[in-house]
Amino acid sequence: MNSISNPIPVTEEADWQQLLSHTVDDPAELLKLLDLPASLLNGARQGSDLFSLKVPKPFLQRIEKGNPNDPLLRQILPLDAESADIPGYVTDPLAEMAANHSDGLIHKYHGRVLLILSGACAVNCRYCFRRHFPYQDNRLGSGQWQQVLEYLNANKSITEVIFSGGDPLATSDKRLCRMITDLEEIPHLKRLRIHTRLPIVIPQRVTSELTTLFANSRFDIAMVLHANHANELDQQVEQASADLRTANVTVLNQAVLLKGVNDSLAALTDLSEKLFHFGILPYYLFTLDPVKGAAHFDIPDEQAIALHQQLQATLPGYLVPKLAREIPGKGSKTLLF
Numbered sequence: 001m002n003s004i005s006n007p008i009p010v011t012e013e014a015d016w017q018q019l020l021s022h023t024v025d026d027p028a029e030l031l032k033l034l035d036l037p038a039s040l041l042n043g044a045r046q047g048s049d050l051f052s053l054k055v056p057k058p059f060l061q062r063i064e065k066g067n068p069n070d071p072l073l074r075q076i077l078p079l080d081a082e083s084a085d086i087p088g089y090v091t092d093p094l095a096e097m098a099a100n101h102s103d104g105l106i107h108k109y110h111g112r113v114l115l116i117l118s119g120a121c122a123v124n125c126r127y128c129f130r131r132h133f134p135y136q137d138n139r140l141g142s143g144q145w146q147q148v149l150e151y152l153n154a155n156k157s158i159t160e161v162i163f164s165g166g167d168p169l170a171t172s173d174k175r176l177c178r179m180i181t182d183l184e185e186i187p188h189l190k191r192l193r194i195h196t197r198l199p200i201v202i203p204q205r206v207t208s209e210l211t212t213l214f215a216n217s218r219f220d221i222a223m224v225l226h227a228n229h230a231n232e233l234d235q236q237v238e239q240a241s242a243d244l245r246t247a248n249v250t251v252l253n254q255a256v257l258l259k260g261v262n263d264s265l266a267a268l269t270d271l272s273e274k275l276f277h278f279g280i281l282p283y284y285l286f287t288l289d290p291v292k293g294a295a296h297f298d299i300p301d302e303q304a305i306a307l308h309q310q311l312q313a314t315l316p317g318y319l320v321p322k323l324a325r326e327i328p329g330k331g332s333k334t335l336l337f
């Protein structure tokens, strides 16, 4: 990769909250920063009107200048293709609205509940299955926290709490600390899982306060990161992963199989190998959820299975993520192979 000549300096000490509040959200600015042709602007504006552009500077720095096909750019650049109305692609592909127990709490799998801590993300991924999700009505406000604790206390079969979003790590360390402390008082809870893309797109999010909180928790903690391409993994992500592992956090990755991003044996191999080199285990490779606006990323099942078979033939088993999809109403993920 020809790395870009640093359009916006980001120091290692840059504050994650500053980086989170100063993302690039104007299509014209994005094209200018990345030396991309002005012919992309109309489409980018159309796509951005449907789901806004949002990209933080540390992620932007990993995109190759002047390359409209850069695999990281494709994940964040809005396109006019997003306005296409394709049968089968819907606004709530996982039927999450029906699974909501109360605002911010989703209980659809045995033994686990998912809490939507924050509607905010550090990056707007164009293929996101929650791109139409009404976060304003469904995230956990401070008023609902007591209700959630009561629900968890009363359901002794629940052993794991999953922090989700948006991105749960968009929440401050102070609030996370209060929540984790309250949850630790519920004796039947054993594990905490955090689904987040923040340590990938803004690695500065892994603060010493956060790792101290994890290191001192009685929970077994798993953090499931989300990177789709090896170019997303730079030296700062490596440091963030090392800090998490030092705090006894098990670090996993889930990726989405995306046309034009990682739909080749070489791209998937590089991703798995680099993840492992950074101490992160490849966990899931998901097929695209059929969300309205993202059909141009989809890959036929036969091609997904063929790629996965090639991965299995070339890599040791621990580097091969499970190829899966989520089907609304099913009690677990469905493996494709």
Ligand code: SF4
Pocket (backbone or CB within 6 Å): 121, 122, 123, 124, 125, 128, 129, 130, 165, 166, 167, 197, 226
């Ligand atoms: S970070 Fe996750 S939840 Fe947020 S837009 Fe990207 S895929 Fe969606």
